[in-house]
Amino acid sequence: RRSGVAASPKKARTQTTPLQQKLTDLYEAVRNFTDNRGRRLSTVFQRLPSRSELPDYYAAIKRPIDMERIRSYMVQGRYQDVDSLAEDFILMFNNACTYNEPESLIYRDALLLHRAFLEARRQMEDE
Numbered sequence: 065r066r067s068g069v070a071a072s073p074k075k076a077r078t079q080t081t082p083l084q085q086k087l088t089d090l091y092e093a094v095r096n097f098t099d100n101r102g103r104r105l106s107t108v109f110q111r112l113p114s115r116s117e118l119p120d121y122y123a124a125i126k127r128p129i130d131m132e133r134i135r136s137y138m139v140q141g142r143y144q145d146v147d148s149l150a151e152d153f154i155l156m157f158n159n160a161c162t163y164n165e166p167e168s169l170i171y172r173d174a175l176l177l178h179r180a181f182l183e184a185r186r187q188m189e190d191e
């Protein structure tokens with residue numbers, strides 16, 4: 065470095081806080097969960113169909129939410145604790161089990177992903 069030239073301050077690295085790391089780990093645990101055949105159950109939960117595609121969904125479900133929305137809340141820093149993230153995942157799984165028939169694949173996948181979320185959270189708290 066040429067002497068006398070002020071070093072420009074390095075771009076401040078945005079540190080992830082421990083809470084942000086926990087939230088991300090839990091979100092990824094749901095997103096990456098695969099069954100014993102390698103199917104990623106979270107795929108259908110990423111994005112809700114639109115109101116025009118599925119009008120009766122929005123008539124039946126008071127607070128529609130999908131994983132895209134949960135992710136955006138997370139990166140916006142809207143979850144102040146793990147319970148708030150858990151509430152939105154549980155809301156999403158309950159929506160899926162309210163709208164879809166118990167025999168449907170998405171209903172059963174919602175139950176499995178809910179269990180995966182709870183197990184990931186339990187392992188995290190045990191650490």
Ligand SMILES: CN(C)Cc1ccn2c1[nH]c(=O)c1c(Cl)cccc12
Pocket residue numbers: 108109110111112113129130131156157159160161163164170
């Ligand atoms: C399978 N199809 C008719 C319903 C369908 C299709 C997609 N999605 C649903 N139902 C849902 O409850 C649902 C939820 Cl919570 C989050 C994201 C996507 C969903």
